[in-house]
Amino acid sequence: MSTAATSASGSASGSAPSPAAASAAPSGRRGPRLSGLTWLVWRQHRAAFWTGIAVTVVGIGYFLQQRASMLALLDETGWPGPKTLELPAGFEIYNSRLADASSILGALLPVLVGVFLGAPLIANDLEHGTGKLVTSQTVSRGSWLARKLGIAVLMAALCTTALSAAYGWWLGPVGKLDKTLYWVAGSATGPIPVALTLLTLVGGVAIGTVLRRTLLSMVVTFGFAVAVQLVWSEFWMSLGNPVTIRTHNGVGDGAFPELPRAAYDLDQSHLTASGDLIGYGTCAKPTEQATQTCLDKHDVVGWSVDYLPTSELPGMLWTGAAIMLALTAGLTVFVLWWGRKRLY
Amino acid sequence: MSTVMGDRGSAEDSAIEAYGLGKRYRRGWALKDCSFRLPAGRICGLVGPNGAGKTTLMGIAVNLLQPTAGTVRVFGEAPGPGLGAAGRRTAFLAQDKPLFRRFTVAETLRLGRELNPRWDQRTAEDIVRSGDVPLTARVGTLSGGQRTRVAFALAFGRRPDLLLLDEPMSDLDPLVRHELMSVLMAEAAEHGTTVLMSSHMLADLEAVCDYLVVLASGSVRMAGEVDELLSAHTLLTGARTDEGMPADLAARHTVVESRTSGRQFTALVRPDGPVTGDLHADSPSLEEVLLAYLRTPGAPPLISPSAHAGPHPHPHAQHTQEAAA
Amino acid sequence: MKEIEFRIDRRSGVAAYQQIVLQTKQALRLGVLLPGDRLPTAKEVAESSAVNPNTTLKAYRELEREGLVEPRPGMGTFVRQSLAQPQAAADSPLRGELAAWMDKAREAGLEPDDVTALVASLLQERYAGHGASAARSHSRESEERT
Numbered sequence: 001m002s003t004a005a006t007s008a009s010g011s012a013s014g015s016a017p018s019p020a021a022a023s024a025a026p027s028g029r030r031g032p033r034l035s036g037l038t039w040l041v042w043r044q045h046r047a048a049f050w051t052g053i054a055v056t057v058v059g060i061g062y063f064l065q066q067r068a069s070m071l072a073l074l075d076e077t078g079w080p081g082p083k084t085l086e087l088p089a090g091f092e093i094y095n096s097r098l099a100d101a102s103s104i105l106g107a108l109l110p111v112l113v114g115v116f117l118g119a120p121l122i123a124n125d126l127e128h129g130t131g132k133l134v135t136s137q138t139v140s141r142g143s144w145l146a147r148k149l150g151i152a153v154l155m156a157a158l159c160t161t162a163l164s165a166a167y168g169w170w171l172g173p174v175g176k177l178d179k180t181l182y183w184v185a186g187s188a189t190g191p192i193p194v195a196l197t198l199l200t201l202v203g204g205v206a207i208g209t210v211l212r213r214t215l216l217s218m219v220v221t222f223g224f225a226v227a228v229q230l231v232w233s234e235f236w237m238s239l240g241n242p243v244t245i246r247t248h249n250g251v252g253d254g255a256f257p258e259l260p261r262a263a264y265d266l267d268q269s270h271l272t273a274s275g276d277l278i279g280y281g282t283c284a285k286p287t288e289q290a291t292q293t294c295l296d297k298h299d300v301v302g303w304s305v306d307y308l309p310t311s312e313l314p315g316m317l318w319t320g321a322a323i324m325l326a327l328t329a330g331l332t333v334f335v336l337w338w339g340r341k342r343l344y
Numbered sequence: 345m346s347t348v349m350g351d352r353g354s355a356e357d358s359a360i361e362a363y364g365l366g367k368r369y370r371r372g373w374a375l376k377d378c379s380f381r382l383p384a385g386r387i388c389g390l391v392g393p394n395g396a397g398k399t400t401l402m403g404i405a406v407n408l409l410q411p412t413a414g415t416v417r418v419f420g421e422a423p424g425p426g427l428g429a430a431g432r433r434t435a436f437l438a439q440d441k442p443l444f445r446r447f448t449v450a451e452t453l454r455l456g457r458e459l460n461p462r463w464d465q466r467t468a469e470d471i472v473r474s475g476d477v478p479l480t481a482r483v484g485t486l487s488g489g490q491r492t493r494v495a496f497a498l499a500f501g502r503r504p505d506l507l508l509l510d511e512p513m514s515d516l517d518p519l520v521r522h523e524l525m526s527v528l529m530a531e532a533a534e535h536g537t538t539v540l541m542s543s544h545m546l547a548d549l550e551a552v553c554d555y556l557v558v559l560a561s562g563s564v565r566m567a568g569e570v571d572e573l574l575s576a577h578t579l580l581t582g583a584r585t586d587e588g589m590p591a592d593l594a595a596r597h598t599v600v601e602s603r604t605s606g607r608q609f610t611a612l613v614r615p616d617g618p619v620t621g622d623l624h625a626d627s628p629s630l631e632e633v634l635l636a637y638l639r640t641p642g643a644p645p646l647i648s649p650s651a652h653a654g655p656h657p658h659p660h661a662q663h664t665q666e667a668a669a
Numbered sequence: 670m671k672e673i674e675f676r677i678d679r680r681s682g683v684a685a686y687q688q689i690v691l692q693t694k695q696a697l698r699l700g701v702l703l704p705g706d707r708l709p710t711a712k713e714v715a716e717s718s719a720v721n722p723n724t725t726l727k728a729y730r731e732l733e734r735e736g737l738v739e740p741r742p743g744m745g746t747f748v749r750q751s752l753a754q755p756q757a758a759a760d761s762p763l764r765g766e767l768a769a770w771m772d773k774a775r776e777a778g779l780e781p782d783d784v785t786a787l788v789a790s791l792l793q794e795r796y797a798g799h800g801a802s803a804a805r806s807h808s809r810e811s812e813e814r815t
Binding site for chain 1: 406408431432435436438440442443444445447451454455456458459460461462502
């Protein structure tokens, strides 16, 4: 079918379809027939796109397989027990695999996509003149840039969404039980891998469009991607609204307030009778005597603890993702504007 | 097989008209106050030393560059962003002849087919085939001449009415050069294409061009039909006087360049009337004329009547704004 | 089936269109081209010798003006009349006389260059009127162009 379609379009100028046109057409292509700029963008970057698809398929397969074997272990050990939700012995291995997968998904993947897809996407065409080749066909600069960016963003979004969903499904059964699992592994679920990847991708495209040199753009994009990761890891916890719990029954053994399961404690202080807070290290003295004297002197009456309840996480993730996607949109506008004005 | 005689464009049609075209880069003006006209159907050489502004002029004509001053019309229209009527009728081959190196030849032609509503697959394939370039070969594995041939195929497949070629033959050996020039001329003959090709070597173009635009330091020094340019000049040789050249000669004719050696002087002049005196008059070669103009920046430029851009169109407010910004 | 192929010598100093005109006339004189023959199209000339099609068409227009060829729309340019002179044929008396004269010149010790010079100077002398009329038609043509 594809061969016939090719020779038909080849004779669009009115000449009879030549056997040459038919033999020139790639035969037996997989998938839907692409045309126009979409074909060009796919053909030019097909190695990157197929790699992305392969990584996604393998990743999803791995996540599903891990989920199944994790559930098998939990079943075997009779979890959840009648009285306890504590994870059984032997689960540590899944703990570390979940953590590894979360850093791959939330950190490594965005960096790789930015450096290897984003940075060269336009820079390579500007460096080798092929951008000039395309835009001197019957194609405007704006539509070429938009199609390139659009297809790259779409591919990245589809792959990361699928991976993130599969990872979320793996994490699901155990995600709410443990503080570390919930907050650390959970920080790379939902919209976050998608948003981080798109921000780094479009950032790389913008860097490449301005610098016009592939290798240089890849290096600079790597720096940009690492910076995005650092800022995000520093900043994301402050997106939540902490809850403060205060106790008035001293600070002795057992007086520390009970936090909800898997809640993330941000800050803990001693509470004095006057309502002031002092750092709980203030009265950490070498002897118990001295400690007590210190506590008495400051008139400490109990604990004040700030924590993030588990219900905060989804909101934080979506807020963070929204901020990153807004930045991505801004960078997209910049690329299109810059490219239209200053591409050559 | 028919000779397409009627399609070669009437004298009234202009392929390119430039009015006071200027382009300033950070390091200065690459093109300044450049006005000329290229009638449709001509094979025109754009000649000038390196850095004369040839690439800049072509870039503006195909809308890869925005002029700082002035306007250009391609078949009467502003060069559009690829999609305008002028853009559709124009094909451009940049000096480095960029192609996707990983694409096969067939895929490269498919690029032309996919991105151009007016595409002639047969013409494109014929050009490739006549050079024995396999369609399945990757562009990166082809020789320079074969790559240029594929680039020609991509350009002619668009059925352009105006084809601009920037130094198309610069990196090719004489045999391939002749072969590709034949392809170029044959396709231009068949489709009545107007061709504008640049070179810093006159010898590349002298044999094939019937029209010439000479640029030097960003401005037009000569433009017009080759025959007109030649017949407008006379090479005079005579005995030198004390000042070198007889004074009345300069008073009555336009002297482009004069040189003295020993007791003799040689002058290239544009005679305004019959040349009198004890002088030997000779017809100069195109190269002699060209070199005289390039060596003498002060010589008045020669724009033949057919190369005069008509009355300036209404200056576009759009361009004035861009120039200010 | 091409009856004739032009050889364009870029270094000769003679304009390409004039070379085409001269070679066509030569072929007409020698009987290589006969009435009804088709001249190569501008595309064919371009393919074989990388000649600008406008140059070929200009040469054909000149031949047409002289009444030697005629364009037939959509078919090409065809020879209308031959220039072959029966008096110049291989067995003509004129040719025989010239051959006899040349033998004498050789015996007298003249080099080929001397013979050429002699013939050229006599040509100029005896055919002076023809040369002037050719120059006139040439200048008229350049007026038309300007």
